[in-house]
Amino acid sequence: MSFVKRTELQMFDGRQIFYYDSAPVERNAIDLRPFEPRPLPGDMRQDVLTGEWIAIASHRQTRAFLPPKEFCPLCPTKTDFGTEVADSDFEVVVFENRSPSFSAPSAEQAPETIPALGRCEVVVFSDHHEGSFGSLDLVHMRTVLAAWIDRTREISKLPYVEQIFVFENRGEEVGVTLNHPHGQIYSYPFITPRTMKMLQVAQTHLDETGIPLLTSIIKREISDQVRIIAQNEHWVAYVPYAARYPYEIHVAPKVFVPDFAELSNDVADAFPEIAREVLLRLDGVFGIPMAYIAAWHQAPVRAGRDALGLHWQITSVRRAPGKLKYLAGSEAAMGxxxxxxxxxxxxxxxRNVQL
Ligand SMILES: [Zn+2]
Structure with a gap:
């Protein structure tokens, strides 16, 4: 499966929306909502204690919080209520976030501030209001992956973007404000603190051994066997040796690639199968939908591309039915x-979950 059609259209306020279809569907629905100006970029402040950048996005206060199904902004438009998606059905859509934490440069930015440049996008996995990434069928998952690949390639061309972060939050426990199955893409104008640290470690390993760190990790996991959860010809899923969360799964391609943009069709085609298995196993542990953060780590756009490899880290905050792992004093204050x-x-x- 390699054929995915992309249709680009405009939203009521000038934002771009992309429809991704695994069949050659004609898309031309017009967003009929009355024009509204878009918010200006927020600003960036540097924490002088740590040197880390903080994006101040006060316009985000007004965004929708768990609206009822009939006012879901991610459902297709079927009634007088105009949602973010003008068409009456879709397979996968991606559009720019209405209240972005990072956005394109604007002439109206106040001169004394450092604008929070970048791009934030919403990836809607399905036109069904219920479900999540793991409940999609395999072809549909592949279309989502095609969208992630396409967006990474396109956003990498923006001169003010240094890092592209593709992720999904699932469950109100991890701060989800819309129940409709969706993920997000945050594109930052800097390299994030976690990635900076991972990059240093990966670069040292590469300098010392000549092998990308992720390649060495996968070799170890395959030889140890005990932490492996699933694998196929191109991908392996494992609980990392030093997991931080009770249910933490990493999924990586067996051959190193820096990011989605360089993922081959063969490897991409083998992803839905393992993704589905891993997410089913996660939900099977307690027999309830597991709240999680599924984070794609990829090399920054212009740094460490031979050192840091694409992989998926799924971390669940649940440790038992009715019990969550909170980031307490040691984790939150000291890391x-x-x-x-x-x-x-x-x-x-x-592994023992019956599928
Ligand atoms: Zn919905």
Whole structure:
């Protein structure tokens, strides 16, 4: 499966929307909502204690919070209520976030501030209001992946973007404000603190061994076996050796690639199968939909592209039915994680889920 059609249209306020279809569908629905100006970019402030950048996006206060289904902005438009998606059905759509944390340069920016340049997009996985990425069928998952690949390629061309972060939050426990199955793409004008740290470690490993760190990690996981959850010809899924969360799964291509833009069709085609299995296993642990953050790590646009490899980190905040792992004093204040489940034990639990 490699054929995915992209149709680009405009939204009522000038934002771009992209429809991705696995069949050659004609798309030309017009967004009939009355024009509204878009918010100006927020500004960036540097925390002088750590040197880290903070994006101040006060216009985000007014965004929708868990609206009822009939006012869901991510559903297709079927009534007088105009949603973000003008068409009456769709497979996968991507559009610019209405209240973005990072956005394109604007002439009206106040001169004394550092604008929070970048791009924030919403990826709507399906026109069905219920479900999540893991409940899509395999062809549909492949279309989502095609959208991630396409967006990474396109956003990489923006001169003010340094890092592209593709992710999905699932469950109100991790701050989801819209229940409709969707993910997001945050494109930052700087390299994020976590990636900066990963980059330093990966670069040192590459300098010392000549091998990308992720390649060495996968080799170790495959030889240790005990933390592996699933694998196929092109992908492997495992609980990392030093997991931070009770249910943490990493999924990586077996051959190093820096980012989505360089993922081959063969490897991409093998992804939906393992993605589905991993997410089913996660939900099977307690027999309830697991709240999680599914984060795609990829090399920055212009740095460390031979050192940092594309992989997917799924972390769940649930440790037992009715019990969440909160980031408490040590984790939140010091960044020092304490794990109460042995990673080998959690891998065994995930493997034992009957599919
Ligand atoms: Zn919806």
């Amino acid at each position: 020092a994680f304490i794990m109460d489940v042995k990673p080998e034990q959690s891998a065994e639990q995930l």
